[in-house]
Amino acid sequence: MSLIEVKNVSKVFGPRPQSVLPLLAEGRSKTDILTETGHNVGLCDINLSIDAGQIFVVMGLSGSGKSTLIRHFNRLIDPTAGEILFNGEDILGFDTKRLIAFRRENMSMVFQHFGLMPHWTVLENVAFGLKVQGVPRKVRRDRAAEWLDAVGLAGYEDSYPGELSGGMQQRVGLARALCTDADVLLMDEAFSALDPLIRSEMQDQLTALQARLQKTIVFITHDLDEALRLGDRIAILKDGALVQCGPPSEILLNPADDYVESFVRDVNRIRVLTADTVMKPPRLRITTENLDEALRQVRASPHDFAYVQSGGEGVYGVVTQEGLEEGKRTRSTFQDVVQDVPSISANAPVEDIMSVALQSDFPVPVVDSDGELQGVVTKKAVIGVFADQAEARATRPGEDESETTVKDVPKTET
Numbered sequence: 065m066s067l068i069e070v071k072n073v074s075k076v077f078g079p080r081p082q083s084v085l086p087l088l089a090e091g092r093s094k095t096d097i098l099t100e101t102g103h104n105v106g107l108c109d110i111n112l113s114i115d116a117g118q119i120f121v122v123m124g125l126s127g128s129g130k131s132t133l134i135r136h137f138n139r140l141i142d143p144t145a146g147e148i149l150f151n152g153e154d155i156l157g158f159d160t161k162r163l164i165a166f167r168r169e170n171m172s173m174v175f176q177h178f179g180l181m182p183h184w185t186v187l188e189n190v191a192f193g194l195k196v197q198g199v200p201r202k203v204r205r206d207r208a209a210e211w212l213d214a215v216g217l218a219g220y221e222d223s224y225p226g227e228l229s230g231g232m233q234q235r236v237g238l239a240r241a242l243c244t245d246a247d248v249l250l251m252d253e254a255f256s257a258l259d260p261l262i263r264s265e266m267q268d269q270l271t272a273l274q275a276r277l278q279k280t281i282v283f284i285t286h287d288l289d290e291a292l293r294l295g296d297r298i299a300i301l302k303d304g305a306l307v308q309c310g311p312p313s314e315i316l317l318n319p320a321d322d323y324v325e326s327f328v329r330d331v332n333r334i335r336v337l338t339a340d341t342v343m344k345p346p347r348l349r350i351t352t353e354n355l356d357e358a359l360r361q362v363r364a365s366p367h368d369f370a371y372v373q374s375g376g377e378g379v380y381g382v383v384t385q386e387g388l389e390e391g392k393r394t395r396s397t398f399q400d401v402v403q404d405v406p407s408i409s410a411n412a413p414v415e416d417i418m419s420v421a422l423q424s425d426f427p428v429p430v431v432d433s434d435g436e437l438q439g440v441v442t443k444k445a446v447i448g449v450f451a452d453q454a455e456a457r458a459t460r461p462g463e464d465e466s467e468t469t470v471k472d473v474p475k476t477e478t
C-alpha cells in the first residue's frame with residue numbers, strides 16, 4: 065500500500081464547480097471550460113500514488129496545477145471530485161480535530177518564501193511546530209538546535225531571520241519542517257528563490273537528509289534538472305492533467321508527449337543518465353581458471369572474450385580467445401592471460417564514465433554495490449547518449465550550444 069493515494073481527483077475553481085464535472089468527463093479543454101463557464105480547472109482526474117520514503121517530484125509549467133495538487137495533501141484545498149488516502153485512510157473524512165492532528169503530525173509544509181516570523185529568533189522559529197504539538201520547552205529547544213546543526217546553521221540560534229541570507233532562511237524553513245518529525249514534507253518550490261550555487265547545495269543537503277531519515281518528500285519544481293536530481297519519481301502536469309509519472313530515467317528516455325519532450329530537451333543527459341540506464345546485459349563471465357575449459361566456454365559464446373573476476377570484489381579482467389590460445393601454446397598460467405579492465409559503478413553518471421568507456425578496449429563492466437557484474441557499457445552506448453542530446457538540441461534552432469556537444473567526446477582510436 066502506498067502512503068498517499070490520489071484517486072480520480074478533479075478540482076474546479078468557480079461558483080458551481082460540480083456543474084463543470086460533466087464537461088471535464090467529455091474531455092473538454094481547460095481553456096474551453098474557462099471561456100464557456102468562467103470556471104477554472106485546477107486539476108483534472110488525477111490518479112497517482114506515493115510510496116513512503118520516496119522523493120516524489122511534481123513538475124509542470126506555471127498554472128499547470130502543481131500547488132493545487134500538493135495543497136490537497138494537507139487539505140488546504142478539498143477536491144471537487146475524487147478521493148485522497150493517507151495510509152489507506154480517507155483524509156476527506158477527517159473531522160476538524162483529526163485534521164489538525166494530521167497536519168501537525170503527518171504533513172509539514174515548506175513554503176517558497178520561508179514563512180518565518182521576523183521577530184522570533186531562528187531557534188524559536190524552528191521550534192514553533194513543536195510548541196504547537198505541546199512539546200515541553202527544554203525538549204523543543206534541544207531538538208530545534210539539533211536540526212539547525214543538521215542543516216548547517218549551528219551558531220545562528222539566537223539570530224533573527226532578517227540577519228540571514230535567503231539561502232540560510234530557506235534552511236531555517238527546512239529545519240522547522242524537519243523538526244516536527246512529520247511523515248511527509250510538502251515542499252512547494254522551496255528552492256526556487258535561491259541562487260544556483262546555494263540551490264544545488266540545498267539539493268545535496270536534502271538528498272543527504274532524505275537518505276538518513278527516509279522521509280517522504282513531495283517536492284514541486286519548475287526545473288527538470290532539479291526534478292531529475294532529487295526525484296525517485298516525477299509527475300508531470302499540464303493544464304491540470306497528469307501527462308506522465310515515472311522514474312527519472314523513464315521521463316528522460318521515453319517522454320510521453322511533446323510537452324514532456326520540451327522539458328527533456330533542456331537536460332544535460334550525460335549528467336543525469338547513470339551507467340545502469342545505458343548498460344547492456346552482461347557478456348559471458350567465466351569462473352574457471354582452467355585454460356582449456358575457459359577456451360571451450362569462450363569459443364561457444366557469441367563473443368571472442370569473457371570477463372573473469374581478477375581481484376577482490378568488483379574487480380574484473382578480460383580473457384580473449386586469442387589470449388587463451390596463445391597461453392595454451394606457451395604453457396602460461398591462467399592469470400598470465402588475464403587483461404585488466406576498469407569497472408564502473410551502476411549509479412555513476414555517464415559524464416563520469418565516458419572517458420573510461422571510450423578508451424577501454426572492451427565494453428566496461430558495470431558492478432553493483434556488492435561488486436556483482438550487472439552489465440557492460442559499450443562505446444556505442446556512450447556515443448548514443450551524445451547523439452540523442454545533439455539531436456534534441458538540433459531540433460531547436462536558435463539555441464546556443466552550451467556545455468555538451470559531440471565535439472567534447474575525448475578522442476580515441478575506435
Ligand SMILES: Nc1ncnc2c1ncn2[C@@H]1O[C@H](COP(=O)(O)OP(=O)(O)OP(=O)(O)O)[C@@H](O)[C@H]1O
Pocket residue numbers: 077078104105106124125126127128129130131132133286
Ligand atoms: N483559489 C483559486 N481560485 C481560482 N483559480 C485558482 C485558484 N488557485 C489556483 N487556481 C487556478 O488553478 C490552476 C492551477 O494553479 P496552481 O497554482 O496549482 O498552478 P502551479 O502549477 O502551482 O503554478 P505556478 O508554477 O505558477 O506556481 C491555474 O489556472 C490557477 O489560475
Ligand SMILES: [Mg+2]
Pocket residue numbers: 130131132
Ligand atoms: Mg504553484
